[in-house]
Amino acid sequence: MKRALVAAVVLVGLVVASRCDLFRDDESGPKPVPFRSVTAAVDLTVETPGTAVFRDDADWSSFWVAHSTAPVPSIDFSSETLVAVFWGRATCIKLAQAIDLVERRDGVIEVTVAPLPPLLGADCPASETTLEVVAIPASTLPVRFVGDVPK
Numbered sequence: 001m002k003r004a005l006v007a008a009v010v011l012v013g014l015v016v017a018s019r020c021d022l023f024r025d026d027e028s029g030p031k032p033v034p035f036r037s038v039t040a041a042v043d044l045t046v047e048t049p050g051t052a053v054f055r056d057d058a059d060w061s062s063f064w065v066a067h068s069t070a071p072v073p074s075i076d077f078s079s080e081t082l083v084a085v086f087w088g089r090a091t092c093i094k095l096a097q098a099i100d101l102v103e104r105r106d107g108v109i110e111v112t113v114a115p116l117p118p119l120l121g122a123d124c125p126a127s128e129t130t131l132e133v134v135a136i137p138a139s140t141l142p143v144r145f146v147g148d149v150p151k
Contacts, residue, residue, distance in 0.1 A: 038082060047129060051149060085111075089129055102136055113145055
């Protein structure tokens with residue numbers, strides 16, 4: 001009788017634990033990750049298309065100094081991670097708003113990149129180095145860029 005009671009208590013405990021978010025992984029579906037634009041990135045000039053992730057001040061400062069003469073903006077990397085997309089000289093737009101969505105999915109941070117808008121008129125040469133840098137809550141998870149990612 002005691003064994004049946006112990007087994008029942010353990011079973012109920014497992015069922016309750018399985019319903020708790022602390023015991024769920026990303027298999028329960030994507031979870032939105034809040035993000036904010038880092039507008040100070042307007043001072044960067046990045047000629048090469050690509051993506052980047054910055055998790056500490058040393059990497060961010062080194063990158064910044066290589067691509068800007070402005071003072072390095074302060075980022076609290078204990079609470080934020082930066083993700084960035086660079087298009088090179090793609091449009092007349094300096095700061096893009098093409099990062100549509102950031103989600104935690106399957107054990108990674110997934111950054112969805114939308115297409116850039118077309119050039120704004122015939123007299124608009126692609127003279128700006130277009131980019132977007134956003135801050136997300138600090139994370140050690142790998143970052144995957146999907147969608148219209150510049151190469």
